[in-house]
Amino acid sequence: MGNLTPQRPHGAVAFLAVLCLAASGCVGLTSSSPAPGITMTPATASVRVGDPQQFSVKVTGLSSTAVTWAVNGVSGGNSTVGTIDSDGLYHSPGTLPNPNAVTVRASSQANPSLEATSTVTLENPVPVVGSINPTTIGLGPFSIEVSGSDYAAGAVVMFGSTALTTTFVSATELTATGNATAAGSVVVTVRNPDPGVITSATSQSLFVTSGQAATAAATARFLEEATFGPTPALVNQVQQTGFASFLNDQFNAPASTYPDPASTVTDLTPTQEVFFTNAVSGPDQLRQRVAFALSEIWVTSGNAIPPQGMAPYMRLLLQDAFTNYRTIMQDVTLSPAMGTYLNMVNNDKPNASANTHANENYARELMQLFTLGLYELNPDGSLQLDSSNNPIPTYGQDTVQAMARAFTGWTYPTQPGSTAQRHNPTYWLGPMVAFDTNHDMAAKALLNGTTLPAGQTAAQDLKGALDDLFNHPNMAPFVSKQLIQHLVTSNPSAAYVGRVADAFTTGSFGSFGSRQRGDMKAVITAILMDPEARRGDDPNTAVPTDGHLREPILFIANLLRAFGATSDGAAPVNSASNLSQPPLRAPSVFNFFPPNYQIPGTSLLGPEFDLQTTATSLARINFVNSYVFGSIGSGTTVDFTPYATLAGTDVNQLVNTLNALLLHGALSSSARASILAAVNAVPSGTNQNLNRAKAAIYLIASSSQYQVEQ
Numbered sequence: 045m046g047n048l049t050p051q052r053p054h055g056a057v058a059f060l061a062v063l064c065l066a067a068s069g070c071v072g073l074t075s076s077s078p079a080p081g082i083t084m085t086p087a088t089a090s091v092r093v094g095d096p097q098q099f100s101v102k103v104t105g106l107s108s109t110a111v112t113w114a115v116n117g118v119s120g121g122n123s124t125v126g127t128i129d130s131d132g133l134y135h136s137p138g139t140l141p142n143p144n145a146v147t148v149r150a151s152s153q154a155n156p157s158l159e160a161t162s163t164v165t166l167e168n169p170v171p172v173v174g175s176i177n178p179t180t181i182g183l184g185p186f187s188i189e190v191s192g193s194d195y196a197a198g199a200v201v202m203f204g205s206t207a208l209t210t211t212f213v214s215a216t217e218l219t220a221t222g223n224a225t226a227a228g229s230v231v232v233t234v235r236n237p238d239p240g241v242i243t244s245a246t247s248q249s250l251f252v253t254s255g256q257a258a259t260a261a262a263t264a265r266f267l268e269e270a271t272f273g274p275t276p277a278l279v280n281q282v283q284q285t286g287f288a289s290f291l292n293d294q295f296n297a298p299a300s301t302y303p304d305p306a307s308t309v310t311d312l313t314p315t316q317e318v319f320f321t322n323a324v325s326g327p328d329q330l331r332q333r334v335a336f337a338l339s340e341i342w343v344t345s346g347n348a349i350p351p352q353g354m355a356p357y358m359r360l361l362l363q364d365a366f367t368n369y370r371t372i373m374q375d376v377t378l379s380p381a382m383g384t385y386l387n388m389v390n391n392d393k394p395n396a397s398a399n400t401h402a403n404e405n406y407a408r409e410l411m412q413l414f415t416l417g418l419y420e421l422n423p424d425g426s427l428q429l430d431s432s433n434n435p436i437p438t439y440g441q442d443t444v445q446a447m448a449r450a451f452t453g454w455t456y457p458t459q460p461g462s463t464a465q466r467h468n469p470t471y472w473l474g475p476m477v478a479f480d481t482n483h484d485m486a487a488k489a490l491l492n493g494t495t496l497p498a499g500q501t502a503a504q505d506l507k508g509a510l511d512d513l514f515n516h517p518n519m520a521p522f523v524s525k526q527l528i529q530h531l532v533t534s535n536p537s538a539a540y541v542g543r544v545a546d547a548f549t550t551g552s553f554g555s556f557g558s559r560q561r562g563d564m565k566a567v568i569t570a571i572l573m574d575p576e577a578r579r580g581d582d583p584n585t586a587v588p589t590d591g592h593l594r595e596p597i598l599f600i601a602n603l604l605r606a607f608g609a610t611s612d613g614a615a616p617v618n619s620a621s622n623l624s625q626p627p628l629r630a631p632s633v634f635n636f637f638p639p640n641y642q643i644p645g646t647s648l649l650g651p652e653f654d655l656q657t658t659a660t661s662l663a664r665i666n667f668v669n670s671y672v673f674g675s676i677g678s679g680t681t682v683d684f685t686p687y688a689t690l691a692g693t694d695v696n697q698l699v700n701t702l703n704a705l706l707l708h709g710a711l712s713s714s715a716r717a718s719i720l721a722a723v724n725a726v727p728s729g730t731n732q733n734l735n736r737a738k739a740a741i742y743l744i745a746s747s748s749q750y751q752v753e754q
Contacts, residue, residue, distance in 0.1 A: 080105030084150055084160035091136045092240060093169040094194065099132040101150045101160060108154040116146050126166075140166055140196065144239050167240025169194035173248050176232055179555040180251040180288045187221045188250065190234060198237040203250070204230045224252045226585075227262070228575035229554070231543075249554040251288045251573055259283075261709030262581035268708065268753055269532050270294070270572055271329035272336075273602030276705065278329075287573065291556070294330035295565055299362045302355040304473070312346040312628060315355050317613030319627045320620075323601045324611050328362075334568060335361040336597070337530035341523075342376045342414055344385040345630045353472040354628050357381035369523060369548070369562035370514045373415070377510065378475035380456055382406070386633065389476060390467045393452045393484035402484060407447035409633050411439055416518040424542035425521035438518055439491060446488040446496075450509040453483025453502035478502035491516055514562065520545035524567065526639050531568075532577045534592040534649045540576040580754055583710045591754030593652035595636070596623030598753075599664065603671060603745055606705055607682050615677025622663045624655050668746040672738050684737055691736035695723050698740055706744050710754060719743045 083102045091097045103109040113128040115121030121128050125146045128134045134148060144166045151159035174192035181188070190201050193216050201208045201220035208220035218234065230250050235243045263283045267274035270290070282290045300322040302315060326332055338361045346354050357379055364372045376382050383389030386406040394401045412418055419435035420428040427435045457474035458464045466479050483502035489495050494512040496505050513519065524544040528536045547553040547570035549561055554573075557566025571577060580586040594602065600616050600623075603609075620626055625636050637654035670676050672684070690698035699719055703711040711719075722743060726736045744750055 078104045080155060080158060082111065082150060082152060082158050082160040084162050086162060088163050090165045090167055090240065091134070092167045093136055093140050094138060095136055097134045097136070097164065099134060099148055099162060101132065103152060106152060106154045110153040111150040112153055114149045134164070136166055140168060165239065168196040168236040168242065170242055171195050171199060171234040171236050171244040173232065173234055173244045173246045176248045176250060180286065181224055183224050183227065183252065185221070185223050187219065190218045190220065190232065191216060192234065195234060196236040200235045202233045202235055202243065227252050227581055228578040229570070229573035230575070249573070251554055259709065261704040264705055265581055265708035266572070268602070269577065271333055272323040272598065273605035274705065275605050275608065279705070291330065291569055291572065294328065295366055297328040297331065299331055300326040300328050302358045304355055305351040307352065309351050312351050312354060313617060315351045316617045316627045319358070320601070320611060320613035320616040324604045324609065331362055331365045333531070334365040337527055338365065338372065340530060340635045341526055342372070342382070343630050343633045343635050344381045346628045347631070348385055349381045353381040353384065356472055358628070366564050368560060368564060370510070373510050373514060375475070377506065378454070380472045380476055383454065383476050388451050388454060390455050391452050392482045393449065402445070402448035402452050404444050404448040407451055408444050411447065411513065413633060415513045415522065416516055417522045421518045421521045423517070423521055423545055424538035425525045425545065426538050442489070443491060446490055447509055449484040449486070450488050450496060450505040453478050453480055455479055520548035524548055527567065528571050529592065529639055529651060531571055533590050534651055535589050537576060540574055543574055544570045586710065586754055589648060591752060593650060593656065594751055594753050595652040596620050596625040596655065597627055599751065600667065603668070604680070607684060609680055609682040612679035615680040619667050619676055623660050623667070664751065665746050668742055672742045672745070684741065685734060687737035687741065688733040691723070691740070692728055692733035695720060695736070698737060702740055702744050706750055711744070711749060715747060715749060
């Protein structure tokens with residue numbers, strides 16, 4: 045060993061050292077005071093412009109832990125490199141410095157020669173897309189302005205996955221040019237460049253309409269989804285103004301209505317007839333179509349509810365169709381029709397002495413059918429699975445019971461001039477009212493970690509329970525998928541569901557929506573303008589699994605509207621009943637068909653096919669035959685003579701016209717050849733041309749290609 049010069053120990057340490065050496069019994073003795081030093085956490089950091097970063101230091105071996113902070117040698121920093129306060133909270137600068145790396149330093153106030161540093165790499169901020177102008181463009185070259193915040197020099201506007209040629213105007217404005225090649229809705233985002241390349245979390249949707257290139261067939265297809273059926277006049281109008289303009293006009297159109305039946309009326313038929321007269325001739329087609337979809341989700345039925353209850357219930361759905369899904373939840377929950385149908389009215393708090401408990405019917409169906417579904421969902425509507433690949437239940441029996449107790453204490457509205465009672469007599473106009481002495485005021489554990497506190501009123505508990513459901517992650521994808529199925533296609537892709545669910549969550553789609561979660565205008569527009577909804581506008585881009593079977597009510601209404609029929613509603617009601625779908629008379633809370641019905645022998649969903657039997661298939665053909673060649677009832681008339689002229693002069697044009705109106709141009713070549721042969725086999729002539737036209741109409745309307753809307 046070399047020469048070692050031991051350090052002279054001092055004080056108590058020296059005394060202990062001598063004792064240990066004498067006794068030869070002390071091992072591992074060290075000084076209790078650590079060496080002076082400073083360490084900083086984190087040692088390195090990446091921080092976006094405008095964002096903060098917390099730093100902390102550990103000072104050892106010094107009597108004082110106070111430090112002085114600096115950025116790039118400047119005490120406290122400055123606006124160019126960022127500032128840091130006495131607690132080590134660093135605020136990055138508003139713009140990216142050059143170079144984009146800075147040094148944060150902490151030095152001991154007791155011994156300034158002791159310091160620690162961290163290297164901070166500054167990155168571009170996350171851009172925010174606020175609005176775009178215009179919100180609607182036509183096919184071909186276009187230019188747009190994108191307003192927002194935190195745009196960096198070199199930022200690029202993204203048109204879907206395509207980078208547009210972008211000009212940086214300022215941190216709040218970009219302009220971009222591109223070329224639109226297909227109609228539909230395209231998501232517009234902004235991508236900031238390196239350092240820290242990142243795409244905006246916010247987006248806007250740009251509607252690409254066919255503009256001058258829109259075909260009558262594409263417009264008819266859009267109207268099949270947005271109305272009870274296209275008419276030649278409406279096709280011409282929307283072809284000129286564009287889809288977005290039509291939606292805006294419909295959102296502002298006055299609502300159809302349902303008159304209140306007299307108290308002596310026991311037959312639902314007059315109210316059913318109003319349903320069909322509205323559907324066939326009402327100008328508020330989109331509102332009616334959405335209300336119809338809602339009635340097949342939030343199901344009540346004239347089988348259990350009298351006409352005096354069904355009429356105001358349908359008015360409620362028309363009134364709320366363009367509001368917010370949370371509003372729909374509130375209004376339907378307190379509807380006397382729903383309260384009666386699912387036993388929430390006069391649902392009293394549990395009574396242990398009488399061995400009674402809160403009725404669970406409404407609470408269960410509210411979660412299962414109207415809001416969440418049975419299993420946990422991903423944002424795109426796909427099932428979440430546990431470690432054994434099994435679906436995860438959304439709720440359990442305990443939640444059902446808690447929800448049921450939350451909905452206790454409500455009774456029928458108080459009739460004008462009457463005094464409120466514990467259980468009001470049956471009355472259908474207005475929302476149900478609370479009678480708090482009938483309400484369970486104990487605490488209730490719901491979903492999302494929510495517990496309703498004890499002592500709340502019926503109104504407070506109802507609000508808390510509905511808010512809990514409304515904010516559940518399942519809500520947006522569950523509701524979005526069902527609305528897509530009713531309006532557009534039975535088998536939407538997960539991506540389609542996810543895009544609509546995003547519109548539900550943000551309450552915004554392009555220029556439509558209030559930016560409040562659940563906004564129905566945003567959801568409806570997202571459904572109808574989505575690229576997946578619009579891809580079939582060109583038959584060459586259609587996907588075979590798109591679309592859905594026309595349920596009987598839509599099948600009948602479409603044909604009546606297509607040919608300008610006038611109707612008092614009686615015949616359509618009878619015809620729909622023959623096809624197993626009498627309006628407003630669903631057989632159960634599960635509607636006429638469940639949304640998850642799978643077509644036998646396939647992996648495809650086909651809810652409406654649950655009504656398709658040998659009997660109803662024949663009834664459809666018989667309806668078309670009576671409609672075209674005879675009569676479906678004295679109160680419904682139709683005139684096919686406008687098509688007789690074409691039948692006498694140009695059969696090809698006749699078939700083309702019907703193909704555009706009824707099948708949006710999707711008639712197959714083999715079916716077309718068969719129809720042409722059949723029509724040409726009918727003798728021509730002044731007295732025969734109408735029969736030729738009717739033959740063409742019958743063959744198309746009774747075909748499987750018409751019955752399945754794609």
